[in-house]
Each structure stands twice: as C-alpha cells, then as structure tokens.
Amino acid sequence: MAKSTTKSTTDEDLELLAELGVDIAPEPTRQYSPREERIIAGFEEIERFVAENGRLPQHGENRDIFERLYAVRLERLRESAECRALLETLDSRGLLNAENDVSFSLEEHLEEDEIDAALLASLGVDIASENDVTQLTHVRSRREIKAAEEVAQRFLCEDFAQFKPFFEQVQHQLKTGERQTVKYQDNATINEGDLFILDGQKVLVAQMGEMFVSDYGRPDCRLRVIYDNGTESDLLLRSLQRALNKDKTSRRITKLDLGPLFSCQTEAEVTAEVEPENDLPTGYIYVLRSQSEHPFIAQNRSIIHKIGVTGGEVKKRISNAKNDPTYLLADVEIVTIFKLTNINRKKLEAMLQKFFANAQLDLELRDRFDIPVKPREWFIVPLEAIEEAISRIQDGTIEQFRYNRETASLTRI
Template sequence: MARYRSIEEILAEEDDLGLLNVTLRPRAARTPERERDAQLVEKVNEFFERSGRVPNPEAEDHDEMRLGVIWKRLADNGPAEDLADVDRNSLLSGGPLALTAAPPPPDRDWREEPDEREIPASLDDIFDDDELDVSEALTTIRHVTPAEDRLVPDHKAEFYPCHDFDRFREMFERTQAALESGEREVRPINFNEEVRVDEGSLFIRKGLLTYVAEKAEMTARAGKRDHRLRIIFSNGMESDPLLSSFRKALADDPTARAIHRHGLGAMDPDWEADRIDLTGTVYVVRSKSKDPAIAAVSGILLKIGVTTQEVRRRIADARDDPTFLLAPVELVATYDLVNLSWRKVEGLLHRFFDAARPRDLWITDRFDRKVYPREWFYVLPEHVSRAVQAIRDGNLHELEYDPQSQTIRKKAGAQP
C-alpha cells in the first residue's frame, strides 16, 4: 500500500470514487418566520389552482376559513419580492386572476343570530326536515310507560294501618325492653350505605321501631335485583316499598339506626330469632299481557305466589313489575293459610310444579335486558287448588305433577 507524506499528495491522486465531489447547498435566503409565509403562499396558490379563487375567511368550511384568515393578514402587507418565486399566480401582487376569482359574499354569516322564522318550534319540526336523515331506531321509544300512566301510578308505597298488628306487638315490646337494658345495640347508618335487609331485620326510622316482615320474590328493575317488602312500624302502621327505596330512605335519614344482637353475628344460632313465621295467602293470577308469545298461552300460564299482604296491594303495580311480566294481571283464585309459614308454602308449591315451569319464558325490560320470571307455570287453577289442599292435609309429599298428562297423581310406592 502506498504511503503518503502530505495531504497534498492524497488530493493529487485521482478521485475514482467521487468522494470529493461535494455540492454545497446554498444558504437559506429566508428567516424561519418568512419560510412559513412562503409555505402559506404555496398552499394558497394550490387552493387557487383547485378552486379558481383565494380562500374565503368567511367560509363555512373550517379549513378554508382558517387558511383565508391567515392569508388575508399576509396579503394586507402588499407584494413581497422574497416570496415572488413561490407566488406563481401573482396573488400577493393583486393580479387580475386574484381580483376576478374572489367568491361572492355569503347571504348571512354562520356566526350571526338565526332568523326567528327558521328556529324550529318543536322536535317534530326538526325531525320533519327533509334534509335530516335520522334512523327510526333513534326516534322510536320502546319499553317506556306512557306519560299519562306514569302520572297516575297504580301503586306506590304508602303508610296504612296494619291489619294483623297483634302478631307483631309483643315482638316490638321485647325489642324496646332489650334496647333499654342494653341487650340489643344500635348502629348508625352511613349516608349512601347499602344496608343488608332480610326478613326479621329491625331498624329505627323516624323514631319508630321498623320491622321487615316480608321480602317478596326477587324482581329486576333497571338491571338490578329488587324485592317488594312488607314493613311494619311500632305505631301500628305498615308500608310496602321496594328494597332499593327502603335502603335509600334509611341512608337519607340521619336518625336511622340498625338494631343488632350481641354475639357472633350471622353465626349466632339466635341471629334470626326475630323472624316471625307469618301466615299468608296463596294467590293465582293470569297475565293480561299483549305480547303474542304470552297471550297465546295465557289460559294455562299462571303465576303462583304467596304473600302476607293484602293480595290486591301485592298485584297493584303488576304492569311495572318484571315479576308479573310487566303487564296487568287477572286474579284467578286465593287460598288462605292457617298456621302455616308463607315462605315454606311458597317453596313447596314452586318445587311441586317445577316440571311445569316454562324454561324459555323471558321478557325484555325497558333497558333491553332479558328477565326470566321464575314464578310462572303451565298449570290449571284446579291443579293449584288441589296442591294447596294437599299442603293443608299434610300429604303433598305423596303426590306429583305430570306435565305430559297435566294431572296430579300418586307417586309410585305411596300409600293409597
């Protein structure tokens, strides 16, 4: 390899690879601010070549309006020699093309107040506009109770005299004595607290001892589980709010208290000693729903329930209750119970007719959620009557319901 004694000897060699052929870029003739102006002029010239006019600062299109405002500020300064190389249409110099291509002014600026005659008077005026294309799904309301029905509700929780208060009087007296002696304790209820409410729960609300006597079958409202309660007060009145409403009333009452026993809580064998096995009424109802799938079988589709309330009050708000298929119901029959726990009787009846429970029965609530009621059965009123009589006689365990033949028969091996 050749050795070089100086840089001159290296540069004197032939440059076969062209390493020394360097082209220097000319120094920028504009400042960064002026370079941005040049880019603006370039954009305006491109806009002019597309549309035949300069951008309008009053345009309804936001991009054109923005470009027009910036361009107007630059053009007001007059011609600029250092931008002439990018102003190929002579727009800055006020050439004839720029003057003749200016758009006519709009009839009215979009920023101005609208004419009163153009302001719609109602939603119907908006949706009737031929230029407005709105999907029917956005304007058609489904699963919503009409306003006239909401103004006069069939049922709401009220205070009314308790018809069987004698069943609860002694329990209230024992509770009051236990509170005074310290055998029972109270706990404040925090605001927005979701209180646990079970049958037999005791509270203090508005200065009154408050007892949860009944917690009816589960329903679903607004996608959440809910129950209809029967609440007894120590002044001889009662009410039937929803569980969610009762919880809210407790949380909103600064004087509300929950009453507890001393001990191990739910593990204590005496924890549910306050629960009273109330005698209730078996009720049988038929749906008056207009849903074709339900109306077609309304003759044999019956709801079997048991309640300690007056039956008329229990079914009063049926059309707003998913448990009743969100429709009014017809009362078919009632059967009074004597010295029998309503909760146990309801469980016996539902298990007895379980084979006749429709597995595919569901409804859609107002939030388009599926609800599967569990208290409806494909039976006839006489089947329910015979089952209730068997409970009274104490031999329901010897019988079974055959959904194929729709008959109640003796179980195989049962004593005749």
C-alpha cells in the first residue's frame, strides 16, 4: 500500500518557525467601527445608483431627493482624505476620482456656498460639522441594506381611490366566507390580479411588466403592487416571492370559487361537443334578446339583454317564452351561449346580476290575466360589455371592475 503523502504541521515545526522569526499568527480580519460601517454603506448606495442609472448622481431641484443626497455625499467623500483612504479598495468604478466624471459638465456642479442649507438639513447633512459625512442620518448599515437590497421602496399610491373599494370588498368577502386565505407555498406562481397578505397587509398584484432573464438566468419581471394602506411598490416578482417566503404568516387570498368557464359557442356547437373525461358539465350562461313589440323594447332592442344561467338545454327553457313574463311575454332570440363546467351556477348567476344591477331594466308589463309583472334578469347592456364581464370572470379579475352606465362599458375600480 502506498504511503500517504499528507503532511501536518507539528508543534516542533511551529517552534522552529518562531525561532526563525516567522510570524505564524493568522492575519486578523479587518473590523470596521460603526462610523466606518456607515461611511462604507453610504458609498455603496452611491455605487448602486450609478449601476442602475449609468451616470453619477446630480444636483438640481428637478432631481429626486435621494439623488441629490447622493450627489452631496459623493462630494463630501471626495473631500475627506480619511474617507478616500477607507474606500480606496472598494472604489472599483473610480467614483472618488473627480477626473473620471464624464456624465455631466463642471457647470452643472453647484459651488459650496450656493448649496441651500435647508436642503442639506432635509438630506441629513450637518454642514456645521467637520465630519459631516458621518452625520448622514439616512444611511443604513450594510446589514440593513443587504437584507432589503432587492425589496423596492414603497411610495404613496396616487390613484389609491380606485383600489380602496376593491380592498374593502375583499375584506367583506373574507368575513362572509366568499374568499378564504391559504398558506403561501414557497415560490408559488404569482399572476396579475393575485391577492396576498404580507406583513399583515393585503397586497394586490395590479400589473405585471414584460418578462426578462435576470443575471442569475431566471425569468423575472417588474410588478406594480398595491397595499391596502394606500402605498405601492414596483418590486420584482422574485422579490415578492422571497418576501412571501420569509414572512411565515403570509397568506394567499383565494379567488371567488366559481370554477372554470368554457369559451363562447353557439348552441349547436355546445350540443355536438364531446365532454372532456374529467369535466363535469354544469350548464350554460345564455344571453337572449327579446322580440317584443313594446315601444321601449323595440326602440332599444340591440342593447336590452337577458342574462341567465341554466343547467338544462337553453332551447327547451325558452320554448314557451311568449307566454312567460320572465321572457317579457314574447319570443326571444338566443344571442350567445357559454358552456359551464365544474362551476357553481347559483353563485355565478348572482355575481352577474349583481355586477349589472345598476343597469337592470325597470319595466312593468301585464300578463295574460292582466296582472302587473316586473321581469328580472333583463339589463340595458351591450353584448360587448357582457362578453367582457364573462372574460373577466374567466381570468379572475372581475372584482377589479364595475359596469359604468354612462359609458356602457367596464371600468377598473
């Protein structure tokens, strides 16, 4: 068997090295003071700004307040020999060397005596201090930055009035049991319109940008996320997933439990279609148009529709329409039919009628016994709006819209 060639350092070896004057103590790791940590953290924020924007931070009233902060901070760091020495090995971009400034001309710099003291105060700079770099009150520690580096900053949602009724509706639906909350599964799929509870707040994914491949080779996209406290964020999809993973109490808010819908079809196509093996047929949504000669109906025939749901055949249901007050005591035309599978018909019908309630036809007729009747399920709504509402039910976003009678269309809440 071959002898092992592995060598180990013995106590005798260490003693011999010590006699020869060789320093065998490991080189100590540099420990930064809290003050040095804050200087380094402040410089790293400037580096991130340059990496994200491709230019140096600049002064100017039209600039973001944080960009102006970074511009002032960079000048202070350049002026301090102590800071330059501390940051020299970290300055891979040469930001501390003013000669490398190519992003903007010298005329754009403000002279020291032109910088407004109130602005510096709002930026957290104490101009009375000789070490004003260390007085920056808005600089987080490196540990804080690392923990939140991929979580976008929240800011005021300017159009929150459009989303507030939706959040209130969701809260009501949670109380009534129409919606439930379930534990968020790690890195689960996130889609536009999804709702979550994160850090005790309801969160709506209002918009999703175009997908791209991140530096780590994973698909990602920028989101517009609305919080129920009136703020919003433009964080990345992966960042939202990580935040939901990290919060052990995070929950997904379920969509209204209606099940899938099939696409719009003619009744002949519906009748001829073979049912998929795993789908349970539960009926149809039907849209009818009345053939009544009543003056108001005749004048507005193209936009007066009955929206109903049935578990049987539509033709059989309407076969005696002219004698049924439900159908305005007249024959009806089948405009379109949507096939339903695995769905709660009653919930769906109630949802559609509630959605178009403000456009319900208010008309009283007299039946063949001269008894006044007021038919339900008839609405003054164009077919395009009905089809869009059903499409919104299909993609789970119906709660984000309302029917606008003035424009005869769906508008986002």
